[in-house]
Amino acid sequence: MSPYLELKRECYEANLQLPQLGLVLFTFGNASVVDREKGVFAIKPSGVPYPTLRPEDIVIVDFEGQAVEGARRPSSDTKTHGVLYAQWEGIGGIVHTHSTYATAWAQAQLDIPILGTTHADHLTTDVPCAPPMSDELIQGDYEQQTGWQILHEFERRGFSPSEVEMVLLGNHAPFTWGKTVEKAVYNSAVLEELARLAYLSCTLRPEVPRLKDALIQKHYERKHGANSYYGQS
Template identity: 70%
Template sequence: MYSSIKEEAYHCNMQLPKLGLVLFTFGNVSVSDRDKSVFAIKPSGVPYEELSPNDMVIVDFDGRIVEGNLRPSSDTKTHAVLYKHWDGIGGITHTHSTYATAWAQSQRDIPIFGTTHADHLTTDIPCAPPMEDDRIAGNYEYETGIQILDHFKNHNLDYKELEMMLVGNHAPFAWGKTGLKSVYNSAVLEQVAKMAFLTEQINPSAPKLKDALVKKHYERKHGRNAYYGQ
C-alpha cells in the first residue's frame, strides 16, 4: 500500500551519504503521500548501508506509526508538524551537515553574498533562535516543528519560496515538493553555508550581493521569463 513512498524515501536517504551531508546516522529524509496523509521516514539509528526500502516507517501527520517494525527517526514529530501545517511540501530533509550546522551553532543567518545563493533564494537563509527551556523540557521534537513554523510566521517568510532554514544551536532543515527536491535544497544549503564561511574568512567586511544581481540571478531561473536550463 505504501511501497511507492517507501522506495522514494529510501532512495532519498541514500543520497545523503553520497552527497557528504551526513556522518554515521546524523540525518533523515521523509517523503509524504498527501492523499493518504502519511509519510515514510528513515528508522532511528540504522546505518545507511544497512537500510532497505522495507525498513522505512510509515507515520501519519500527527506522528503516529501506521506501518513498520522499527522505531521511526527521533525527528519524526518535527516532520509531522511541518507536513500538517504546510500544504504542498512532499519531502523534508534534516541533516547535521558541517557548514550549515556551524552557522546554526553560531545562531546566525547565512548572508546572501553571491550569485550561487541568489540562483536559489533572494534573502539570507534564516536561523531561528534557540528554543526556550520550557519547550525543551516538553515535547521537544514537536516543539522543534513549532519553532520553525513560528519563525516563518513571525518574520513573514513564505515556506514555498524559502525552502530551507537553520534552527539555532541545532542544525538545518530543508523541504520541497518532492523528497529529492528537499535533498537538493539541503545540499544547496550546505554549499552556500560553506561559501559564506569562506567569504568571511577571506574578507570579514565582505558586502552582501547587490540587489540588481540578486534579482537577475533569481529571475533568470525562477521568474516568468526564466531562461536557465532546457
C-alpha cells in the same frame, strides 16, 4: 501486499543520497516523503546506519507521528516532520542533516548572508536561523516544538515556505524541504554549499558586502521568474 511499497522505496532512495552527497555522518540525518491522499509519510527508522538500511526498514507514520506500518521505531525527528507536513500543505519531502558548514552557522546562531550569485540562484534572502528554543519548550514535546519553532520563525519574518525552502535552527542544525523529496535533498546539498561559500568568504574578508539587490533579482528571476531562461525549454 503493502499499499506503501512505492512510498517506502522513494524515501529509501532519498535517504541514501544524503551520505552519497556528504551531508550526513553515521546516522546524523533523515529524509521523509509524504502521501497526502493517504494522510501519511515515510521516514527513516531511528539510528539505523545508512549502509544497512533497506526499503522495508522505512516506517510509515501519520502526521501525529504514530506508526501506521513498519517494525522499526521511526526517526526521533518524526514529530518535527509531521508538524511541517500538517501546516505547510505545499511540501512533499523534508530533509534534516547535521552537515558541517550549515550546522556551524546554526551553532553560531547566525543567518547565512546572501553574498553571491550562487546564493541568489536559489533564494533572495539570507538563509534564516531561528533562535534557540526556550527551556520550557525543550522540557516539553521537544521534537514537536521544533516544528513549531520553524513555523513561528517563518511567520515572524514573513517568509513563504515555497520561496525559502531551508532553515537553520539555532544551536541545532538545518532542515530543508520541497515539493518533492528530490527537491528537498537538492536543497540540502545547496544549503551546505551556500554555508561553505559564505564561511570562506567571511573568513577571507570579515566585512564582505552583501550582494547587490540588482544582482539578487537578476539571478533569481532568470532561473525562477515568469520570464526565466535558465536551462532547456
